[in-house]
Amino acid sequence: MASTEPAALRETPLADLHRRRGARLVDFAGWRMPLSYPEGTVAEHERTRAAASLFDVAHMGAVTLAGEGAAAGLERLTPAGITTLAPERQRYALLTTDDGGILDDVMVANTGEALLVVVNAARREADLARLREGLPDVEVVTRDDLGLLALQGPAAEAVLAAVDPRAATLRFMDAATLRLDGTEAWASRSGYTGEDGFELLVPTDRLEGVAERLLADERVGLAGLGARDTLRLEAGLCLHGADLDETTSPVEAALAWSIPKRRRAEGGFPGAARIAAELDAGPARLRVGLRPVGRRPVRAGAPLRDTDGVTVGVVTSGGWGPSVGGPVAMGYVPPALAASRPTLAAEVRGREVAVDVVDLPFVTHRYRRS
Amino acid sequence: MNPADLKYSEEHEWARADGARVVVGITSYAQEALGDVVYVDLPAAGTRVERGQPFGEVESTKSVSDLYAPVSGTISERNEELESRPELVNRDPFGEGWMVAIDADDPAELDGMLNAEAYDELIARA
Numbered sequence: 001m002a003s004t005e006p007a008a009l010r011e012t013p014l015a016d017l018h019r020r021r022g023a024r025l026v027d028f029a030g031w032r033m034p035l036s037y038p039e040g041t042v043a044e045h046e047r048t049r050a051a052a053s054l055f056d057v058a059h060m061g062a063v064t065l066a067g068e069g070a071a072a073g074l075e076r077l078t079p080a081g082i083t084t085l086a087p088e089r090q091r092y093a094l095l096t097t098d099d100g101g102i103l104d105d106v107m108v109a110n111t112g113e114a115l116l117v118v119v120n121a122a123r124r125e126a127d128l129a130r131l132r133e134g135l136p137d138v139e140v141v142t143r144d145d146l147g148l149l150a151l152q153g154p155a156a157e158a159v160l161a162a163v164d165p166r167a168a169t170l171r172f173m174d175a176a177t178l179r180l181d182g183t184e185a186w187a188s189r190s191g192y193t194g195e196d197g198f199e200l201l202v203p204t205d206r207l208e209g210v211a212e213r214l215l216a217d218e219r220v221g222l223a224g225l226g227a228r229d230t231l232r233l234e235a236g237l238c239l240h241g242a243d244l245d246e247t248t249s250p251v252e253a254a255l256a257w258s259i260p261k262r263r264r265a266e267g268g269f270p271g272a273a274r275i276a277a278e279l280d281a282g283p284a285r286l287r288v289g290l291r292p293v294g295r296r297p298v299r300a301g302a303p304l305r306d307t308d309g310v311t312v313g314v315v316t317s318g319g320w321g322p323s324v325g326g327p328v329a330m331g332y333v334p335p336a337l338a339a340s341r342p343t344l345a346a347e348v349r350g351r352e353v354a355v356d357v358v359d360l361p362f363v364t365h366r367y368r369r370s
Numbered sequence: 371m372n373p374a375d376l377k378y379s380e381e382h383e384w385a386r387a388d389g390a391r392v393v394v395g396i397t398s399y400a401q402e403a404l405g406d407v408v409y410v411d412l413p414a415a416g417t418r419v420e421r422g423q424p425f426g427e428v429e430s431t432k433s434v435s436d437l438y439a440p441v442s443g444t445i446s447e448r449n450e451e452l453e454s455r456p457e458l459v460n461r462d463p464f465g466e467g468w469m470v471a472i473d474a475d476d477p478a479e480l481d482g483m484l485n486a487e488a489y490d491e492l493i494a495r496a
Contacts, residue, residue, distance in 0.1 A: 024405075040460075041431040042406040226405070226431055295409050295453070297429055320408035320431050327409075349427075349434070 012058035013147050013207040021222055029122035031059040034224040041226035045322045048193055048231055049363075052155040053223035054214050058147030061124040062201055063131065066114040066139040073135040074108065074115060079250065079259040079269040087112040090173045090188045092258050094250050095130060100271025100278075101246035102253065103130060105238060107199075109175045109188055116186065116201070118148065120240050146186075147207040152197030152231075154366065155219040160187070160198055163213060167198065172367040181206065181213040189368060192228060194235025194361060196368045233328055234321045236289060236360030242300055243287060243316045243330055251278035252332065254287045254360075286338040289362060290315060290329040292346065293354040297327040302346040304331060304355065312337060315346055315355075321362055328362045329355070371398060371490075373464055377440070377480050378489035384464065385440040387480050392441050395468040396428060396459065399493045404430040407459040412437075412448040412470055419445060419472060421479055426469065428459065440483055443474040 009032040018025065023034035034056060036044060047053055065074060071083045080093035090109040097103050104123035109116040119127045131140045151160060160167035164178040167187065175188035183206040191197040202210045214220050229239070238244045244253055249271070256279060263269065264279060292298045297320050304313040318329030333344070337357060345352040376384040382400035386393045401407065409429040419425040424436035425445075448470045452458060459467040474480075484492065 035432065036405060040406050042408075042457075230431060295456075296411065297409055299434075320406075320429075 010059070012056050013204045014056045014058065014211055017208055017211060018056070023222070023224060026225065028225060029059060029120075031121060033059060034222070036224040036226045037222045039221065041224070041230065042322045044221065044223035044227035045230050047221050048153045048195060048223055048227060049323050050153070051219045051221075052151060052153035052159050052197075052217075053227065054211060054220055055150040055152065055223050055228055056211070057150050057199075057228075058204070058207060059121040060148050061119045061121060061127070062143040062146045062148065063117045063119060063128065064111075064114045064139075064141045064143055065117065065131070065135065066141065067137065070115050070135070070138045071110075073138045074117075075263070076268065077130060077134045077270065079263045079272070079275060080108070081260040081263060082108060082115070084260070084262075085110045085115075088175050090175045090190060094255060094258055095127060096250065096269055096271040096275070097246050098270045099246075100249045100274030102240065102244045102248050102250065103127065103246060105240055105244060105255075107188070107190065109186070111175075111186065116143075118199075118201075122241055143201075145204055146201045147204045149200045149202060149207065149211060149214075150191050150193075150197060151200065151214060151220070152191045152193040153195050156195070156197040157368065159214060159217045159220055162217065170198075172196075172369045181210045183210065185210065192235075192237055193231035194237070194363055194365045195231070196366055230319060230322055233317055233319060233330065234323055234361065234363040235365060236330065236362065238287075238330075239317055249275055249278055249283060251275060252283040252285050252287065282335050284334070285313065285332040286335045287316075287330060288333055288338045289358040289360040290318070290331050290344075290346070291356045291358045291362075292318075292327040292329060293343070293356060295326060296348065296353050298329050298346045298348055298353055298355060302348055304333060304344045304346055305352075306337075306342065306344060312344065324362050330360065333357060372486045374486045376464070376486065377483035378486065378492075379438060379440050379483055380492065381438045383438060383440055385480055385483060387474075387477055390443075390474050390477050391446065392443070392472045392474045392477065392480065393468050394437075394440060394470050394472060396437070396463055397489070398463045399496075401460045401463045401467070404428065404433065404435060406431045407456045410452040410456050410459065410469065412452070413445050415445050415447055417445045419443060437469065439472065441472055441474040441477070441479040443472040445470050446473040447471040
């Protein structure tokens with residue numbers, strides 16, 4: 001029988017494990033991913049803050065850039081400092097558009113032999129096109145032989161060190177090759193939850209074995225994309241496609257900290273003119289934290305109005321914050337309002353919800369910096 | 371799993387009639403599909419509701435759903451406990467997680483709803 005099938009969804013190497021563990025699956029950026037497990041998003045969130053959770057994030061793309069000019073080349077595509085990135089160190093970087101917007105936000109690590117770039121699943125093809133076009137002399141290799149796991153939470157160090165003790169020697173944004181369950185994995189001390197933790201690039205054919213090994217530790221449970229979203233939102237971390245896009249500049253997104261002094265002075269990255277002007281004179285809008293008054297969550301897309309009823313901004317991410325015990329959101333407002341911290345009104349399905357402009361993050365980061 | 375003494379809607383509300391007083395909530399199937407409930411918006415006592423029309427909202431970590439009135443009438447009571455403990459909808463959907471009581475214009479409207487057996491079949495097909 002002829003029928004129109006939706007485009008096939010890709011599955012990660014942990015698809016069987018998710019089914020065995022009763023995951024609720026969701027379509028995300030062309031992938032079938034776990035939204036939550038039978039425990040539920042709130043319990044997964046709370047366990048991540050209290051102990052440790054394992055996230056399948058193998059939908060994210062890993063790309064290596066090899067060759068003499070890789071670091072200098074990548075600096076032509078990002079305002080981050082890449083030539084200054086020491087071996088076994090990792091850095092957050094924004095790939096900018098020619099207009100100074102954000103093509104993607106990525107992690108770049110120096111393995112000592114190459115640069116390893118982890119990109120968002122939904123931006124993979126756009127990023128690859130940009131990297132190949134912008135770095136004609138650099139070998140750009142997609143690493144579909146590797147899959148990413150995130151082990152996050154205050155117990156993550158003890159859990160991972162029980163498998164390879166060298167894990168405990170890493171500090172925030174350090175990276176190294178670890179030996180996990182008989183295979184080599186590229187581990188960085190980083191994550192997307194605001195908690196201490198590790199991100200592990202593991203050969204795809206060994207991903208399930210490593211995951212099961214970590215899950216055998218009673219401190220660890222699985223967490224899905226639902227908890228990943230509530231955790232990153234409380235931590236004030238951006239989601240590309242929601243809080244960042246090709247129209248948003250790094251300065252507007254309050255991510256200018258990822259542009260070091262040298263790059264600000266030298267320029268030489270896409271959108272340098274706009275970004276320099278905004279660093280100098282201030283941006284037209286600024287990403288802020290938003291705390292809805294009461295318990296009703298305010299979600300992405302809700303317009304923000306001032307006391308005169310004038311639309312002054314928009315919510316770009318929002319939902320329930322289990323650790324905050326209330327709704328939390330992020331959005332964009334004019335810098336004057338970011339400074340004066342007024343109470344605004346968000347429109348939610350025809351109703352007005354009072355929203356306070358607040359500092360980010362909602363939950364203090366607990367990275368292991370020293 | 372679906373109590374035999376309740377009536378059910380295709381939108382996954384349940385209704386329990388005691389004379390003209392009709393207590394309404396969402397089914398266990400519905401709360402499971404929603405995931406963790408974080409906010410419930412219910413009308414105050416005295417509000418008119420119309421059969422088949424939305425009267426409130428239930429919001430989980432992932433989505434917002436409308437609540438539909440199984441009968442026409444006037445809200446006589448709402449579950450104030452859900453304001454601070456919306457998780458009761460997940461924990462005890464047929465009991466402590468009840469949502470509103472409606473003073474029904476015509477309790478016979480419940481006769482058009484599904485019985486437990488028919489509702490079991492509905493969710494088995496879903």
